[in-house]
Amino acid sequence: MTPLSQLLPGQYGKLASLNPERSVDQRLMALGLLPGMVLKLVRKAPLGDPLAIEFAGQVVSLRLTEAQNILIDVAADCPIQRPRPPA
C-alpha cells in the first residue's frame, strides 16, 4: 500500500483505507470516494502541491499533507510503477 501523497502522476489504484475521523476524508467520502473505489493521481500542481485526483468521473484537488494518510493499492496493471530500489 502506498500513501496517496507518494503516487506518481498517472498512477492509479484502489482506495485501501481512509480515516473517517479526519475532516478531509469526510469531505472525500461525501464526494463519493469510498473504500475499494479506483482513483488516479492525475497531476501535481506546478509547485508540487496540491494534487489533482480523479475518481467517479470527477477531478478533485487536495493538499499533500491531506493525502498522506490515504492509502492506495496501486493496480498491478498500472503502466506507471515506481521503480523498485536496487537490492
Added chain:
Amino acid sequence: MSAAEPGRTVALVGNPNTGKSTLFNALTGLRQRVGNYPGVTVARKSGQCDCGDGTKVELVDLPGLYSLSASSPDEQVVIDALSGHLADDRRPDAVVVVIDATNLLRNLFLASQLSELDLPVVLVLNQADVAAEQGVKIDADLLSRRLGGVPVVLTSAWKGEGIAAVRRAIGEALRTRVRMPAVEWPPLVEEALADVAAGVAADIGRAPGRADVERLLFDSTTSVGQRLGWDAPRREAVIRAARDKVRRAGYNPLAAEPLIHYERLRRLLEGVVQGGGNRTGGSAAVDRVLLHRVFGPIVFAGIMLGMFAAVFWLAKFPMEWISGGVDWLKSVVAPTLAGLPMVQSLVTDGMIGGVGAFLAFLPQILILFLFVGILEDSGYMARAAFIMDRLFSWCGLNGKSFVPLLSGFACAIPGLLSTRTIEDPKARLATAFAVPFMSCSARFPVYALMCAAFIGPLYGPGWESVVMVGMHCVGLLFAVPTAFVLTRFVLKVKPQPFVLELPRYQMPKPRDVLWRMWQNAAEFVSRAGTVIFAITIIVWALSYFPRDPAVEQRIRAASPGAATEVVDAQVQSAYVEQSWMGRFGKAVQPIFDPCGFDWKITVGVLASFPAREVIVSTLGVTYSVGEGAEADSKHLQQVMRDAKWTEGPRIGTPIFSLAAILALMVFFALCSQCGPTVATLAQETGGWKWAAISFFYMTALAWLMAVAVYQGVSRLA
C-alpha cells in the same frame, strides 16, 4: 422579510458547479433581492418564480454544498434554512435539488440526505445536454418512479431548455407534496438513531427532527446539539452508546452515512443511467495545457496580468468621467448657492463630493467582477487556486486568496468583495485582513509627490524608482506575517481542508456574468455607500467649522496689495488652521512628533483618514498653495522643500528631511486611511468587530513603523 409575506417559499439547493445560479436566474428572470443572512457573511438571494399557472412562489437560492454535514458557515445556513432554524426565514414549502446530469451518483447523495427533511422535493437534472453529448442516457421517468413519484426534470439552464417544465414541477410538488422516500437504514443503525432521538427528547422535552438526529449521530462535529440546547455531558454518553450500536452493525459511525447512502443510490441508478465513458475527457485535454508545469503558470500570469491591467488602467477612464461629472455638477450647482457660502460648501464639497467618493469605486468593482464572473463560471478559478495554493498555504491562506490580494494593488474595495470566492471562513477573513495592506492606487499620489519633490531632485531618478518599488512592497511585507499570526494564533476556527473540485470547463453565460457584476456593485453602493457618504460629510464639517469671518477679514486687511490667488490660499489655510480639524491636528501633533510630522502634516494625515489621497490637496491647503494641488504641482513641491520648523528643538531645519518623508511614506503604506475599505470590511465580515480591529491594528502599526523609520534614519543621516 419573507415571514411577513403570505405565499410560499421554495428553496433551491445543489452541489457547486451544477449550473444552479443559471437556473435560478432563468426561473426568477432577474427579479431578485440580495441580502445577507443575519450574523454570517452568506448572501441570501431570493426572487419570484412563476409556477407556470400564474401562482407565484418565493424562490431562495441557497449556497452550493456537497453534503449536509456542515463544516462551513455556507453549509450551516443551508441546513438551518431547510430545517426552519433561521431567525428571519420560514421553513421552505418545497426543495428543488439541482443535480449535474453528468455525475448523477455524487449529486444524488445530497438529495438522498435531503430526503430525511420531510419536504416535498423536485429533482432537476441540469446540464442534460452535456450528458447527452457524452453519450449518457438518463431514464428520468424510471428515476421518478423509483423515488415514489417525485418530479424529475431534465434541463439545460444554459440553453434555457426545460425551464417551463421546472416551473410546472414546482407547482406539482406544492400540490401533491410528494416526498422522496427516506433511506432504509440497517436495523441496528435505525435503533441507534431512535436511541439518540429518545435521548434528546428525554433531556430537552421535545422530539427532534430526523435530520437533526442524523447529524448528531454521524458527524464528528456539529452545532445541532447546541442549537437544540442539549448540553454536552449528557449528549456524550447517549451518542457514544448509539455509535457503538452502529459499530456492531459493521460500520464506522463516521463513515456509515455516505456508505449506506451511496449503496442505496447505486441500486437506485441501475438501469436509470446508461452509457457515458470518458466523462472528464475534454477538460482533461485543456488541463494538460492550463495546468502544465511550464505553460500553466505562464497562462495564469497572463490572465492575471490582463485582469490587473484592466482594473488598474482601464478603470481609470470611467473613473475620470465620473470625477469629471462630479466637478461639472459642482460647477453648475455652486453659483446657484453663491449667496449661502456654508450651504454651497456643504452641497458641493460635502454632498456631491460624498456621492462622488463612492461612485469612483464602481468602475473597478464592475471590471474586477467581470473577470471574477468569467473565471468562476468557466471553471478556471478552481485551476488558478490549484496553481497558486502552495504559495499561500503556509501562511494560512489558500490559492483563492490570490485574486483578492492582486486586485488590492489596484483598489482594496473590489479586492475585499472578491474574498467571497473563498469558501474557507478562516482563509476568507485572513485574506480580507491582508487586502488593505496591498499598495492601492490611492497611495500612488503620496509616493509620487514625495519622490518628485525630494528623492528625485536630491538622489536622482534611480533612487526615485527604488523608493517607489520599495513602498509597494512594504504592505506585502507586513501583510504576510499578519495573515500567518492571525490564522495560526488568533482565529480559533477549525481550518477547512482544501478539497476543491476542478469542475468541467464551461462557456460562461453572459447574462450570469453581467448579473453578478451588477449585484456586487449594487450591494456596495447600498451598504458601504451610505457609510462612505456619512464619513465624507462628517470630515467636511470638521474642516469647515467654526468659520469666523474675522479670520478672513484680518488676512485681507493685512495684505491689501497682494495677488488674489495668494490671499485666497492664505485665507483657506487660516480657516483650516482654526477649524476643529486644524485645532485637533495641533493638539495631537505631539503624538506624531516622533514621526517627524509638523502640525500641517498631522492635519493632512487626519484629514486623509476617509481617503488617503486627500493628503496631497490638504498639504496644498495647509501650506497655502491653494486647493486642487496635485502630486506634480511644482509650486507645492517647492514650498515643501522650503518648509522649515519654526519652533521646538528642530527650529530652522527642513521639515521634510529624508527621515520625515520616508516616515510619511511608510505611514501611508501601512495606515488604514480609507473609509470605504473599513465600511466594506464590516460588510464582508458581518459586523464592525473585524473592521475596527483592522483599523486600529493598521493605524498603530503605521505609527510604530513611521517612528522607527524617522528615528532610525535621522540618527544614521
